[in-house]
Amino acid sequence: MEITPYYHKQIDCINCKKKFNTTKVRSKFVKVEKQESDFQPIYANKEINPILYNAFVCEHCGFSFTEDFTKYFAPGVKEEIQSKITANWNPHSLGNERTIEEAISAYKLAFLSGSVKKEKYVATAGLALRTAWLYRLLENEEQEKRFLTIARNHYSDSYSNEDYAGTQMSEVRIIYMVAELSRRIGDREQATRFFSRVIEKQSTSVEPKLIELAKEQWQLMREENEKGAL
């Protein structure tokens, strides 16, 4: 039997507890060719993009989530999900192979679900960032910038609230994301402030590659500024 890149996985909805199927990509079919300066992975095979499948959409209640969501629901949140998400939900499945547009819908639902559930800012920032990457693949710059701005703002809130603690995002990585996303959306003041904070960490950070990347992107921004001044 030929092994296909995709397989179905059964997920238990963390909200309504019902089961539904989602599609996943077998890791042997995924090879990262390079990474953009905001960590968007560029895959060797453009046809198979695992990022399309990170958000699970419950076909029963509409609640959508990723593996980063916590299982805990604060009092009152389920009622809010019922009125803000499920009441407007037309039951349908996003569990098969997805187009980029369908994946964007899945991320937007997960962003809404995560916001209603009050997931950590570091989690909602990641959802907005991935939405921006998908718009980049569609070459829709306006929507890409819109979602980069949301991601930047949520990473900034994560930094102030320190809600990245205990996740795979380190402090220096959060600061870098605020800087680089600020650069990409043209907020030079914030980009400068945060790139310099990354570089201040160079004697204590265990992520030397990130410090180097920050120096490169800061330099790139200076060159852009000089060009802009002409």
Ligand SMILES: [Zn+2]
């Ligand atoms: Zn559900």
